Amino acid sequence: MRSNRLHTLLLATLLAFFSATSRNTIASDRPNVLVILVDDLGYGDLSCYGAEDMRTPHMDQLMQRGVRLNEFYANCPVCSPTRASLLSGRYPDRVGVPGVIRTHAGDNWGFLDPSAILLSELFQRNEYHTALVGKWHLGLESPNTPTERGFDTFHGFLGDMMDDYYHHQRHGHHYMRKNKEVIHPKGHATDLFAQWANSFLLEQALQEEPFLLYLAFNAPHTPIQPPKSWLHRVKAREDGISHKRASLVALIEHLDAAIGSVLQTLDRTKLSENTIVAFASDNGGQLNVGARCGPLRGGKQDMYEGGIKVPACVLWPSRISPGQTSNQRLLTMDLYPTLCEAADIEISHTIEGVSFLPMLLGKEQEWPQRDLVWMRREGNMRYQGRDYYALRRGPWKLVQNSPFMPYELYHLEKDPMEATNQAHKETKVYRELVRALQYHVQQGGKVAWQSPR
Incomplete structure (x- = not known):
């Protein structure tokens, strides 16, 4: 706890410094890129998506600051395949990840194709500082660890779910890493990932090169383990709420606060104006732990709409007008070419994703006929x-x-x-x-x- 308080004090001091200064004026005009991926957030589990028992002001604000994507779909109703599509711009089975990558060989259903060109690798080649903070879930060993797949910096969790948000283990394995080093940090994983992301942004605010930060939270994936103070707050506020639902609401509200701290760091370091932020969930909510997927059938693991339709938005304050909505049907893999086009990075290999940057910028866009x-x-x-x-x-x-x-x-x-x-x-x-x-x-x-x- 003492180290967390020291980190908070340091962060506040640095934010105060950046509030009075601006980023290096020699910095590139190319945009920074922040991708925020949350885990198992249902289509009905944000205030702005109709959740009346939940308060998510920061994720709601994200939706308001750019274009809310009402018809956005995860590439799969579970975790690893959607992440593979996000980072490759391809259907997951075309990069070797048709199912979930797991610790035990007998229960492993994917191997990320070493020849797939990942978003991180493209941005790294184009002189971006690339970082992953949080959950990887695309490989536990060489050649598929983050620093071997285009990330200059990795500070997070190699595996799938954590068995405990405070102990950070899976099947008795310690999967927390700082680059290749095994680490044993103390604290709730959501808080740690936000702290590490904020530290990265503070460092990058002093640099000339642009950055790609992929911030992947484990929350609100099981175990549904919010900090006790957050759970008590929800129960005191929401009369008659069940313990199961209150626990999930508290975990999501805690996640919302973490995302809010990252947005605050972007704003106060004056990085936000030229940072394109993409936000999405990796699949629908898990119904048996209290998740709600709005007026949709099914949830996580289902091919019905509740398993694959997810909250999503994109903002870019210097280029995208706030307060917009889009009903264009999109997939996770479409973020890959969209972000590359925003950064003026050429794609010369085959992908299935389609850029929707013109639509985001308010331009006319012809859409290909595609299944x-x-x-x-x-x-x-x-x-x-x-x-x-x-x-x-x-x-x-x-x-x-x-x-x-x-x-x-x-x-x-x-x-x-x-x-x-x-x-x-x-x-x-x-x-x-x-x-x-x-x-x-x-x-x-x-x-x-x-x-x-």
Whole structure:
């Protein structure tokens, strides 16, 4: 606790210094980039998305300061594949991550393709200082550790979930790292990640080179473990709230405060004006721990809308007008080309992501006709090592929510709750979408997804 208080005092002192000074005027005009990814945040679990028992002023403010993306989808209803898509601009099965990467080989469902060109690697080649603070979850050993995949700095957690937000272990392994060094920090992981991000921003405010900071929080993933004072505050405020729901609300409100501290550092160091900030969740909320996914069917792990539709926004104070909303349908992988275009970084290799920067800047943009595909491979007795899928074409959505279920077909414009299966009625549409999905499966099969070792 004493080290946390000293860090807070130092941070306050440095912020006071930056409030009276400006960043080095020789600094590049290229924008800084901050990507904030949160874990398992449901579409209905922010105040601005309709949560009446929750107060999330900082994430709400994020949505107001730029363009709120109302039709933004995670690339997968679980963790590792969405992260692979964010960093590669590709569908996850086309970079070797069709499922969750885990500690034990028998329960591991991905191996990030070493030849995939990650966002961090592109920005590093273009003289950005690249940093990852927080959760990695794309590999536990060489060649897939952060500092081997384009990050100059890594301060965070290699693994998937933490078994405890204060002890930071998973299956008895210590996965906290500072670059390659094993570390044993004290404190709640959400607080630590915010502190480390703030320290990085303070350092970068004195540098001439632009930065890419990927800030990936574990929260509000299980275990639902908010600091006790935050839980007490929610219970005192919300009459009749269940302990389960109060715990999740407190964990999200605690996360909101951490994000608020990072935004404050951006503002007070005067970095914010030329920093493009992208915010999203990696998948939908986990319903059995109290999450809410708004007026959508399903949640985390589901191919229904509640498992894949997530809160998201992008802001860039010097270029993007605040208070906007967009209903353009987008995927996590679209952030890759968008951020590269904002930084004037050329992409000369194949990706499936599509830049939406012109739309963000208020310009006319032609959108390619494209199908959107979701897939996941998973073990345990529920999935037994098999895949399940969804495909969206216009208003139509083909869904298989379990490997052992038949495909279902929904017209989302008429049936947003996915209540009326049209598979036996709209047979022509059904067959066309199944054929399109089969092609995607064939392409994904070209990429290895297990380590050759």
